[in-house]
Amino acid sequence: xxxxSWYLFVAAALFCLGLYxxxxxxxxxxxxxxxxxxxxxxxxxxxxxxxxxxxxEVAGPAFVIIVLAAAAAEVxxxxxxxxxxxxRRHTIAADEIDALKG
Amino acid sequence: xxxETLLWLIPLPPLLAFALIILFTNRxxxxxHTLAVLGAFLSWLAAMIVFxxxxxxxxxxxHPLTSVINWLPTGGTWFQIGxxxxxxxxxxxxxxxxxxxxxxxxxxxxxxxxxxxxxxxxKGLPPHGATVTDENGHPRKVPSIEPMYARFFAFISLFAxxxxxxVVSDNLxxxxxxxxxxxxxxxxxIGFWYAKKSARDAAMKAFVTTRIxxxxxxLGLAYLYTQTGTLNYHAIFNDxxxxxxxxxxxxxxxLSVAGAAGLLLFIGTVGKSAQFPLHVWLPDAMEGPTPVSxxxxxxxxxxxxxxxxxxxxxxxxxxxQVGAPLPPAMSTMTFIGAFSALFAATIxxxxxxxxxxxxxxxxxxxxxxxxxxxxxxxxxxxxxxxTHAFFKALLFLGSGLVIHGMEHGILHTGxxxxxxxxxxxxxLRKRMPVTFLTFLAGGLSLSGFPLITAGFWSKDxxxxxxxxxxxxxxxxxxxxxxxxxxxxxxRQITLAFLGQPRxxxxxxxxxxxxxxxxxxxxxxxxxxGAGWVGIPQAFPGLGALSPNWFEEFVSGxxxxxxxxxxxFNWVSSETATLVSLGVSLVVSLGGLFLGWLVYRRQSxxxxxxxxxSLGAVYIVLKNKYFVDEAYQAVFVRPSYWLAETFTSKWxxxxxxxxxxxxxxxxxxxxxxxxxxxxxxxxxxxxxEWVASRVVPFGQSLRPLQSGKVQQYLVAGLLATLxxxxxxxxxxxxxxxx
Numbered sequence: 161x162x163x164x165s166w167y168l169f170v171a172a173a174l175f176c177l178g179l180y181x182x183x184x185x186x187x188x189x190x191x192x193x194x195x196x197x198x199x200x201x202x203x204x205x206x207x208x209x210x211x212x213x214x215x216x217e218v219a220g221p222a223f224v225i226i227v228l229a230a231a232a233a234e235v236x237x238x239x240x241x242x243x244x245x246x247x248r249r250h251t252i253a254a255d256e257i258d259a260l261k262g
Numbered sequence: 263x264x265x266e267t268l269l270w271l272i273p274l275p276p277l278l279a280f281a282l283i284i285l286f287t288n289r290x291x292x293x294x295h296t297l298a299v300l301g302a303f304l305s306w307l308a309a310m311i312v313f314x315x316x317x318x319x320x321x322x323x324x325h326p327l328t329s330v331i332n333w334l335p336t337g338g339t340w341f342q343i344g345x346x347x348x349x350x351x352x353x354x355x356x357x358x359x360x361x362x363x364x365x366x367x368x369x370x371x372x373x374x375x376x377x378x379x380x381x382x383x384x385k386g387l388p389p390h391g392a393t394v395t396d397e398n399g400h401p402r403k404v405p406s407i408e409p410m411y412a413r414f415f416a417f418i419s420l421f422a423x424x425x426x427x428x429v430v431s432d433n434l435x436x437x438x439x440x441x442x443x444x445x446x447x448x449x450x451x452i453g454f455w456y457a458k459k460s461a462r463d464a465a466m467k468a469f470v471t472t473r474i475x476x477x478x479x480x481l482g483l484a485y486l487y488t489q490t491g492t493l494n495y496h497a498i499f500n501d502x503x504x505x506x507x508x509x510x511x512x513x514x515x516x517l518s519v520a521g522a523a524g525l526l527l528f529i530g531t532v533g534k535s536a537q538f539p540l541h542v543w544l545p546d547a548m549e550g551p552t553p554v555s556x557x558x559x560x561x562x563x564x565x566x567x568x569x570x571x572x573x574x575x576x577x578x579x580x581x582x583q584v585g586a587p588l589p590p591a592m593s594t595m596t597f598i599g600a601f602s603a604l605f606a607a608t609i610x611x612x613x614x615x616x617x618x619x620x621x622x623x624x625x626x627x628x629x630x631x632x633x634x635x636x637x638x639x640x641x642x643x644x645x646x647x648x649t650h651a652f653f654k655a656l657l658f659l660g661s662g663l664v665i666h667g668m669e670h671g672i673l674h675t676g677x678x679x680x681x682x683x684x685x686x687x688x689x690l691r692k693r694m695p696v697t698f699l700t701f702l703a704g705g706l707s708l709s710g711f712p713l714i715t716a717g718f719w720s721k722d723x724x725x726x727x728x729x730x731x732x733x734x735x736x737x738x739x740x741x742x743x744x745x746x747x748x749x750x751x752x753r754q755i756t757l758a759f760l761g762q763p764r765x766x767x768x769x770x771x772x773x774x775x776x777x778x779x780x781x782x783x784x785x786x787x788x789x790x791g792a793g794w795v796g797i798p799q800a801f802p803g804l805g806a807l808s809p810n811w812f813e814e815f816v817s818g819x820x821x822x823x824x825x826x827x828x829x830f831n832w833v834s835s836e837t838a839t840l841v842s843l844g845v846s847l848v849v850s851l852g853g854l855f856l857g858w859l860v861y862r863r864q865s866x867x868x869x870x871x872x873x874x875s876l877g878a879v880y881i882v883l884k885n886k887y888f889v890d891e892a893y894q895a896v897f898v899r900p901s902y903w904l905a906e907t908f909t910s911k912w913x914x915x916x917x918x919x920x921x922x923x924x925x926x927x928x929x930x931x932x933x934x935x936x937x938x939x940x941x942x943x944x945x946x947x948x949x950e951w952v953a954s955r956v957v958p959f960g961q962s963l964r965p966l967q968s969g970k971v972q973q974y975l976v977a978g979l980l981a982t983l984x985x986x987x988x989x990x991x992x993x994x995x996x997x998x999x
Contacts, residue, residue: 183972183979191972258969 167208174201188242188252192235199231265315266329269345272308272355273426275301276419283416294412295370298419302366305426309359316352323348323818326496328432346432346495350644350819353812354429354569357651360788361561362422364781368659369418369553371778372666373408380406386457388551391673403673405666414454418557421447425562428569434483434493434527437570441479441534444563445472451558452550464546471543475533479570482526489519499576500821509580517590524578524591528571535567535628537602542890544625548617552662555617560624560654568631568647571595575640576820584638584731585830596636600739603629605887607746611753612872612883615682616661619754623708624654626743630724633736638824639727641813645796646724648812649716652792653707656785660701663774663782664758667694671767679765684757685867687768691759694773696783698759703786705755709748710850713804719793722846723813726798730838732830741845748853756861764867800839 174197181194203224210220246252279301287293316322330344347355378392383406392406408414421444428440446469453465487493489511490504498504508520517525531537536544536559547559558564578591588596603626610622627650634643661682667690668681679686691698707717721744728737763769773779796812799805817823833841860871873880882888966977 179979183976254972255970257971260967261969262964262967 164208164212167204171201171204171208174198174204186253186255188245188254189239191254192238192242195238196231196235199227203227265312265327265347266345268308268312269327269329269347269430272305272312272345272430273423275304276422276426277301280416280419280423283412283419288412288416291375291407291411294415295375298415299363299366299370301419302363302422305422306359306363309355309426312347313352313356313359316347316349317815321818322352322815323820324500326351326432328496330432341435341492342433342494343436344432344494345430347430348495348819349816350569350572351429353644353648353816354565355426357648357788358425358429358562358565361651361655361785362425362557364785365553365557365561365655365659366415366418366422368556368662368778368781369414369551371775372551372553372662373411373414374405375407375411377405377407380409383409384457385409386455388455388458405670405673410454414451414551417447417450417454418553421451421558421563425566428566432495434486434495434573437573438479438483441530441566441570442476444558444566445469445476445534448472448547448558448563451554452547454550454554458549460546461549464543464549468543468547471540472533475530475540478526479530479533482523482530485519485526486523489523495573499573502822505576505580508577520577520580521589521591524574525594527574528578528591528595531567531571531632532598533567534570535564535632536625537567537598537629537632538605538625539889541602541606541625542893545618545621545886548615548621552617552658552665555621556655556658556662559621560658561651564624564628565647565651568628568635568643571632571635572640572644572647575635579638579824582638583825583827583830585827585832588636592636592638594636596633596733596736599629599631599633599636600736600743601629602626603633603743604739604746605629607743607750609883609886610750611746612870612876612880614685614870615680616664616684616687616754616758617658617682619684619750620654620657620661623657623747623750626747627654627708630721630740630743633740634724634727637728637731637733637736639724639731640820640824641796641810641817642720642723642727644816645812646720649707649720649789649792652785652788653704653715653717656700656704656782656789657708659778659782659785660697660704663694663697663778664690664701664771666774666778667697667771668767670772671765671770674770675766677765677767679767679867681767684754685864685870686765687758687763687771688761688765688864689759689763690768690771693763693769693771694759696773696779700779700782700786701759702755703789705751706854707789709751709854710744710846711854712847712850714790716789716791716793718846718850719796721850722842723796723798725846726838726842729842730833730835732832737842737845741849744846745849745853748850749857752854752857753861756858757864760858761862761864764865798839800835801843802840 178194178197178199178201181197182191185191185194206220206224206227210217210224214220242252245257249257251257276298279297282297283294287297312327316327319325319327326346326348328344328346330342332340333343334341374389378394380389380392383389383392387409389406389408391403393401394404395401424440424443424447426440428437428444431437431440449465449469452468453461455461483493486498489508490498492498505520508523509518511519513519513522515522533540544559544564548555550558578589578595582589582592606622606625606629610619610626613619613622627646631643631646631650634640634646664687665681668687672679672681703715707715709715710718710721712718725737725740725744728740763771796810797804797808798810798813864871870880876883885891
């Protein structure tokens with residue numbers, strides 16, 4: 161069998177990439193993509209742990225499906241927000257939306 | 263209503279009158295005087311009822327009419343006060359009641375009730391007359407009513423209350439209360455015309471001088487109380503065991519307790535009865551209206567001093583027998599009394615103010631009474647007190663009439679002369695006949711005119727008492743004073759009434775109205791007849807007709823009569839009677855004759871013939887031996903210095919205020935130091951620096967809030983990692999293994 165840790169490394173790598181994307185990308189849609197990557201990394205983690213310990217449970221895939229559903233909904237809402245923000249600000253660069261600057 | 267209840271009520275009507283006048287009727291003149299006279303009348307009535315009962319009671323001295331209440335709780339017992347009538351207080355009540363009532367009635371007319379208000383009369387000054395137009399349209403000046411009419415009656419009512427209280431009380435404490443209230447009323451009444459500086463000064467002088475006596479009296483009272491536990495007359499003066507103990511316990515200066523207490527109490531008498539050296543207030547007290555002089559300074563208040571001395575006689579004379587050397591208290595009394603008698607009589611000879619002569623005469627007569635007590639002539643002293651009240655009040659009231667008449671004359675003629683100066687008078691017997699006759703009765707009584715005047719009998723009794731107890735020097739001094747008394751009295755009568763008027767005002771003087779003359783007539787009845795109750799048994803002829811009622815009655819006051827030393831046999835009583843009688847006749851008639859002789863042709867209104875014949879002596883007498891000036895230099899000026907300079911300027915302003923100012927300056931300086939050297943440079947700078955750093959600090963934190971979400975996320979991530987590391991290490995440390 162492929163050792164668990166390999167899968168976990170992959171998931172961690174994906175997560176970090178996603179995190180980097182969220183923190184460093186200017187484009188708001190790219191930030192959303194990063195968020196998606198992080199969520200998918202979490203999904204991988206969940207499946208790995210389901211498969212390797214307690215594969216008979218149905219809770220594993222159930223959890224994953226819920227997360228996926230949540231991710232999808234979130235993207236929908238997020239894109240709607242971005243469109244709304246674009247209509248106001250005419251930009252989707254995250255570092256240009258700083259109206260709450262102190 | 264028992265007699266004892268009536269006793270309690272005697273002092274009350276005048277007190278009520280005082281309260282009602284002060285509170286309610288001050289503006290209503292007729293109502294005020296009615297209340298006052300009614301009060302005096304009710305007290306007189308009660309006093310007469312009590313007196314009649316008292317003289318009918320057997321052995322009144324041993325069983326006086328008394329009534330007592332518990333007053334002050336003193337530990338386990340009560341200090342009781344009450345009322346008492348024994349023979350002494352019965353006769354005192356008699357003369358006080360009559361003189362007070364007569365003077366109250368007199369005052370109504372004296373203050374010109376019924377006359378119009380003055381032109382420019384002010385409260386606080388004597389009235390100066392009102393201008394009235396008669397039927398023909400001519401303006402004339404008439405006497406005006408006293409502006410402070412009701413106030414006068416209020417004060418004399420309070421005074422009457424105090425005197426009655428003193429007379430009916432059965433213990434020294436309420437006597438002292440009455441004594442002090444009388445002192446207050448004396449102040450108020452002498453200073454009645456308060457806008458006159460001389461009246462204010464005289465009132466102050468009277469009060470302070472008598473106060474000096476009162477302080478010692480209070481010491482005596484306290485001393486007696488600590489030694490006996492009571493101040494009740496019967497318990498002290500009628501109890502041989504108490505007196506024995508007091509007379510034999512020694513204190514300092516060789517005095518016994520009884521002697522020391524007696525002396526202290528006697529000093530109160532010296533002040534109140536104006537004996538030397540505390541006599542200086544009485545002549546100045548003539549600043550008050552004449553009824554005041556009559557009542558307070560002749561008949562009642564000064565008599566209170568002698569009354570006290572008579573009361574404490576058992577205390578000072580216990581163990582003494584006639585013929586033995588006098589104990590210190592009695593010899594002091596004798597000396598002061600006899601000295602005052604002669605001293606004042608000599609001064610009276612050189613006075614020109616009609617009231618001043620009478621004032622010095624009062625001092626002299628009181629000296630007689632005290633000297634009599636000092637040599638043991640108890641009954642004679644009381645007898646003279648009794649008769650003196652009547653004839654002296656009569657004389658003062660008569661002088662008031664004379665002054666009124668003179669003022670009337672002055673209003674007519676417009677002269678600016680002193681209505682009280684006898685040299686301005688003359689021939690008034692034709693203008694004021696009734697006044698003349700009553701004044702003559704009083705003056706002859708004062709001089710001791712034989713047989714038909716009361717003063718003769720009482721004065722003779724004193725002289726006889728002095729002679730028969732062996733005190734020849736005292737006898738001679740008193741006889742000389744009697745001679746001078748007759749002399750100055752006749753001088754007074756001659757200058758005022760006989761001869762020809764020396765000023766126009768005197769020629770225009772008028773008789774006063776009935777309400778003023780009637781009291782004088784009543785008093786003159788007593789001045790003539792009051793002596794006949796005390797004719798001594800040994801008197802040639804008349805003596806056998808009746809017992810000496812007065813002497814028998816009042817000597818019952820003493821629990822044990824004075825004894826005579828068995829070896830003392832210097833004269834028989836018949837010799838004593840005859841010698842004193844002879845001397846009395848000589849000095850009285852001789853003095854009267856001399857007085858008439860010197861002054862019968864007085865024509866000058868400015869100089870007295872004695873001025874030439876006595877020369878420097880006259881100047882000394884006229885200036886009252888310069889005693890006032892001596893007191894001024896020795897007591898008054900140093901007191902002022904002490905008060906104004908030492909206490910006020912040096913101590914109060916200098917030391918106390920100076921200390922406070924220094925303290926304040928120190929505090930101020932310290933405060934300034936703190937502010938300028940610590941507060942401003944240190945603290946203010948520090949806090950200002952801190953404040954100056956705050957804003958830049960805030961500004962420096964501003965970039966943290968950039969508004970950029972991703973930066974916030976980074977910060978959140980870093981914080982999470984930091985906390986996670988912290989928790990990880992803490993948990994590792996806390997749970998090893």
